[in-house]
Amino acid sequence: MRMIAAIAALAVGAGPALAATGSFVSLRNTDFIVLIAFLVFVGVLLYFKVPAIVGNLLDKRAEGIRRDLDEAKRLREEAQEIYASYERRQREVATQADQIVANAKREAQAQAAKAQADLKTSIERRLKAAEDQIASAEADAVRAVRDRAVQAAVAVASEMLMAQVGSGQRSAGIDDAIDDVARRLN
Template sequence: MRKLTTVAAVMALSATPALAASGPFFSLRNTDFIVTLGFILFVAILLYFKVPSIIGNMLDKRADDIKSELDEARALREEAQTVLASYERKQKEVQEQAERIVAQAKAEAEAAAEQAKVDLKASIARRLSAAEDQIASAEAAAVKEVRDQAVVVAISAARQVIAGQMTAADANKLIDAGIAEVDAKLH
């Protein structure tokens, strides 16, 4: 490596325009010579302190760091894709579960509505039956009241007719017959 660098430096110096200049080139008064010596000295110092290998090592270390960062980024990307797929799967499951819950709620609401209709029909039937019973009861009470009133009127009329046609002897016979009948029924 060192020989290659030295050869490159010699070739670079040999192709300079300073060699084409007139006058002694190796004079300290020649600025081209001084610049060339400064450049060679600079390159020699860089080679002595192994700056090219240090720079190469730094570049290799930087390349390794970039490679490890790229590997880490790939791993993170794969992990993110796995997590994303997991979340998408969970979101799909949650969506399906929500749809099932909504469908079940609709079915329960429809069943509750049907049950409410059945209960309403039964309640209406009970109320109609109760109303019919009340009407029948009121009708029976009215018929009974009319009969009772008719009986009272008939008894009153019969009393007046019998009282007008009956004699004291007939009344005593009826009283005795009533007492005998009551006595026969009680014993």
């Protein structure tokens, strides 16, 4: 209220009103009418408690803004927590990926070593099989040579015996051989 009185006093004592000739308090003086209209307007505003209503509206607005700021602060903190959580997860995933790569390398090295050992075993088996085949072929060749030698010796011995023994002695030798075989079989 004091403020309004101060404004009115200032308006009354200010510039053009003092410069005008004639009485200030007159309905013909526009400054006076504007002053009265202004005072009536301010009175109506005060009567209907407009400053209190505007103050309440501003307080409500300030409270809404404060709530919005608190909510934004809470959301920001929550977003920071989520971001930190995602960073932790990313580090964990990166660690897991490194472990998977390391495991894959170890498994690949183990598989390569196993494949090398299998190849070496396979080569040794094939060499052994080849050596066995060579030994078998060698034994077969020796046997074949012996058989041929025996056949040749028997043929030569048969010819020599045929030449030395006459026909009469031949049958007596056969009979002796048959008797000898019979005795041995019994």
